[in-house]
Amino acid sequence: MAKTDLYESPDYYQLDELLTEEHKLIRSSVRDWVKKELSPIIEDYAQKAEFPMHLIKGLAEIGAFGPTIPVEYGGAGLDYMAYGIIMQEIERGDSGIRSASSVQGSLVMYPIYAYGSEEQRKKYLPRLASGEIMGCFGLTEPDHGSNPGGMTTNIKDAGDHFVLNGAKMWISNSPFADIAIVWARDESGKVRGLIVERGMEGFTTPTTHNKWSLRASATGELVFDNVKVPKENLLPNVSGLKGPLGCLNQARYGIAWGALGAAMDCYDTALRYAKERVQFGKPIAAFQLQQKKLAEMITEITKAQLLVWRLGVLKNENRATAAQISMAKRNSVETAINIAREARQILGGMGITGEYPIMRHMMNLESVITYEGTHDIHLLITGMDITGEDAFK
Numbered sequence: 261m262a263k264t265d266l267y268e269s270p271d272y273y274q275l276d277e278l279l280t281e282e283h284k285l286i287r288s289s290v291r292d293w294v295k296k297e298l299s300p301i302i303e304d305y306a307q308k309a310e311f312p313m314h315l316i317k318g319l320a321e322i323g324a325f326g327p328t329i330p331v332e333y334g335g336a337g338l339d340y341m342a343y344g345i346i347m348q349e350i351e352r353g354d355s356g357i358r359s360a361s362s363v364q365g366s367l368v369m370y371p372i373y374a375y376g377s378e379e380q381r382k383k384y385l386p387r388l389a390s391g392e393i394m395g396c397f398g399l400t401e402p403d404h405g406s407n408p409g410g411m412t413t414n415i416k417d418a419g420d421h422f423v424l425n426g427a428k429m430w431i432s433n434s435p436f437a438d439i440a441i442v443w444a445r446d447e448s449g450k451v452r453g454l455i456v457e458r459g460m461e462g463f464t465t466p467t468t469h470n471k472w473s474l475r476a477s478a479t480g481e482l483v484f485d486n487v488k489v490p491k492e493n494l495l496p497n498v499s500g501l502k503g504p505l506g507c508l509n510q511a512r513y514g515i516a517w518g519a520l521g522a523a524m525d526c527y528d529t530a531l532r533y534a535k536e537r538v539q540f541g542k543p544i545a546a547f548q549l550q551q552k553k554l555a556e557m558i559t560e561i562t563k564a565q566l567l568v569w570r571l572g573v574l575k576n577e578n579r580a581t582a583a584q585i586s587m588a589k590r591n592s593v594e595t596a597i598n599i600a601r602e603a604r605q606i607l608g609g610m611g612i613t614g615e616y617p618i619m620r621h622m623m624n625l626e627s628v629i630t631y632e633g634t635h636d637i638h639l640l641i642t643g644m645d646i647t648g649e650d651a652f653k
């Protein structure tokens with residue numbers, strides 16, 4: 261079902277003027293790659309619920325794995341604006357492929373870079389950046405989703421190694437990951453991060469089937485049955501929930517940009533379709549009801565573009581707060597999911613087919629609105645930030 265990808269990004273307020281030439285160059289090279297390598301195959305992979313493993317090398321080459329990690333560790337050494345742009349272009353193609361990239365860069369490479377020893381950085385980061393090995397991030401448990409602080413996965417000190425027991429659920433990339441960053445409680449109750457490698461005895465990664473969302477992303481469990489993890493695999497420089505939350509901040513920042521990419525693709529597709537589809541002797545774009553939908557979409561996209569651009573400036577200056585990132589993640593995903601639903605209607609019956617990307621984006625976004633903090637939880641984070649009152653418990 262190979263299709264020509266005619267995507268043009270909407271830029272109603274000339275926001276391109278806020279980007280550097282380097283940012284625009286990065287965007288155009290990632291966009292070209294998405295058009296050439298991702299768009300032609302993604303529908304088939306989503307339909308068969310399979311992650312396109314052959315894209316890993318190309319994703320590494322466009323800098324999708326660890327864009328902000330310094331070059332000396334194999335990263336691209338780019339700024340946060342570039343990171344956002346890369347995620348936006350990839351998610352414009354598919355949220356599942358962006359998810360795989362976010363996990364690798366923000367949830368696996370970032371903790372090794374930020375919390376790992378120099379030996380761990382040298383051992384893992386260059387191979388993760390090149391896609392030679394892939395990683396996953398295990399925080400969520402069957403009984404602890406929005407409340408990861410309740411986790412029961414645990415490690416016990418056994419001399420030269422830890423013994424790891426427990427289970428993680430809903431883990432992106434788990435079925436093929438070579439390593440897992442696993443968050444577990446130690447004997448004193450502190451949350452610690454460990455690098456668990458495929459092949460360690462007692463470590464299995466069963467695949468999660470029957471998803472109607474993120475079908476081109478591989479999801480699975482992580483099961484630990486008395487796994488012996490060498491002490492040198494502990495991330496030495498962090499303890500407590502601030503470890504995983506620091507990683508989630510990085511990833512949520514990327515999602516704020518990424519989900520907007522999906523919104524822009526839905527808008528672009530619906531606008532083109534509305535201009536071409538004739539009913540009652542006119543293009544449907546000439547009817548007020550369709551114009552209202554399209555006009556609302558571009559308004560919401562433009563507002564969200566400004567928000568993530570400003571967030572990028574703050575992130576580059578190391579001033580973006582976790583609450584600001586929450587607001588942007590929540591806003592972009594809500595904007596995207598609403599636009600996907602409206603865009604689908606503009607395409608009428610064609611909107612439900614795989615001939616167009618809209619239904620796939622819409623279904624993907626049902627995961628994006630839930631993972632990395634649900635829509636509700638991000639609202640509560642904003643609420644807590646402005647009132648000083650914690651409404652979680």
Ligand SMILES: Cc1cc2nc3c(=O)[nH]c(=O)nc-3n(C[C@H](O)[C@H](O)[C@H](O)COP(=O)(O)OP(=O)(O)OC[C@H]3O[C@@H](n4cnc5c(N)ncnc54)[C@H](O)[C@@H]3O)c2cc1C
Nearest residue numbers: 397398399400405406430431432627630631632634636652
């Ligand atoms: C496709 C996919 C991929 C994922 N990938 C990963 C991954 O790679 N690594 C990982 O660790 N996790 C991953 N997750 C897990 C994801 O982060 C969790 O699903 C998410 O945090 C929500 O947890 P839950 O599903 O257990 O929902 P729950 O926490 O049970 O929430 C259920 C509902 O209750 C609401 N709720 C919960 N607490 C409150 C409260 N205090 N006040 C008001 N409402 C509340 C929530 O908003 C939600 O609507 C993934 C999930 C999906 C679907």
